Amino acid sequence: MTEYPSLTHISIGALIGEAGGDPWQVDATVQSGDPGAISDLGRAFYNAGACTAETYAEFEQAQARFRASWNRENGEHPINDSAExxxxTTRLMVQREQLPAIGVDLSTTAANLAEIHRFSGMQVENLNAELHYIDALIDQALAHDQDTSALEDNAISVTSGVLRQVEALRDDYGAKLQASLTDLRAEHGYDPAPIEDVDGELGPEQRGRGSTHYYDTNQRAKDEALVNSGGPMTPEKADASARLRDFASATNPAADPEARRLAGERLDDFRMANFVxxxxxxxxxxxxxxxxxxxxxxxxxQLEQGLYGLPPMTVDQATQQLDDGEQxxxxxxxxxxxxxxxSQGMSRQGADHTVSEVAGGVPWSDLIKHDSGLLAGAGAGIKGMADGASDGRHYVPDVLTAEDAxxxxxxxxxxxxxxxxxxxxLTLNDLAHGAKPGEALGGFAGGAGGGAFGAWVATVAAGSVVGPEGTFMAAVLASVGAAAGGEWAGKKVGGLFDSAFGN
Structure with missing residues (x-):
């Protein structure tokens, strides 16, 4: 992060308030990412598979962009490339022939982040230089009893302008990142969890560090008192003891880094489960x-106890299985x-773009706008556009064709x-087949895991109508089933959902 400038006559706090935001903090968010770590991971994926001439050209282009903007030798967040x-290829079931393309996408993300680092940093450095100059002019004006209001207004204007520029850079990078994530998930079946802490956005490791501090401040003393209170070991005591164990692991610098990470994730789950x-x-x-x-x-x-006859997992194995399932x-x-x-007739490119927008937080109803990609605010939505246009040609972003519209x-x-x-x-499946939500989710799980999960269709449709919030649990169990051979999944999942959701 480019530091706040040390000024004599201009208050940074007042300047931020008048400018409508803090460009230094926006830049800090961008600079928190580590393009080098993402680039190294991309190269590992690329090298692990047999590349084609096309992927070689794309990879080299991304690497050239990265090298042009990134000059740090060592990142702060190393990733175990070979392990990832x-x-x-094992737990996430990615096909080996897809590895080079994953490497290209990751390398492109690294290049995008390296460029945003450089451009955003330059903007803020220029802002600091400009503010130092204005501060010096104010000093001269005051020495001659001159009015400084115009100079102060200029400082606000310059800061506001840079704020808009770095926010635009950040938002552009965010859109590119989301598009890349969609491509990795949809085209290659890979959710790149390791880059969550180095892509310039808040990731689980960072949340875990914050949650460790939260636990130390708000819950640790209560758990110690409960564990030391005597009497039988109750479920509450067992949970408190587990949290104390996780706190000790998360704060032990000599502990295995993976163990620290997973312990921090469990403390984060505790914090968020009780968030009001x-x-x-x-x-x-x-x-x-x-x-x-x-x-x-x-x-x-349940995983630690041995879910549905599976061998009990260690605490870290269970947490990693949850992570794999969510990905x-x-x-x-x-x-x-x-x-x-x-399947509804949209091009692959248009479908990727549309789903990428929704995955980035844009409601389905906000996806069409005249000559733009998004319908800002609470506009008429897709249905309103359908009522007022015969084809959609002028209401979609350039990436969509008239047929997509x-x-x-x-x-x-x-x-x-x-x-x-x-x-x-669920809606598109319902539209295509008239299926119930449970059947749609069953088909979703069955199609995702192949033969091991084919019985999910019958199991879920038989009585467990699982809404969208149950999808996470479904996928975790699917992932567990894949790791364990999957034979138990089709027979047992319905009962778990019935008990979990009270059906």
């Missing part, structure tokens, strides 16, 4: 961070949404009530 490639107040909905899987955390804590206990859920949900739109206009009245990607999967 192995995880993708509104939370944004997960744009892909539905629900929010609170429902997600409660589901994770419940499944954590499986995100990649599979995005893929199914893209496939569903393609026609598909959106046709299915828009159904998708207008869908808030997330999984809502769209």
């Amino acid at each position: 490639v192995q995880r993708a 107040g509104p939370l944004p909905k997960d744009p892909i899987l539905g629900g929010d961070a609170r429902t997600r955390a409660r589901g994770r804590l419940d499944l954590q206990r 499986f859920a995100r990649s599979t949900t995005v893929k199914r949404a893209v496939d569903a739109l393609v 026609g598909v959106l206009l046709r299915v828009g009245k159904h998708l207008g009530t869908a808030g997330t990607v999984i809502d769209g999967v």
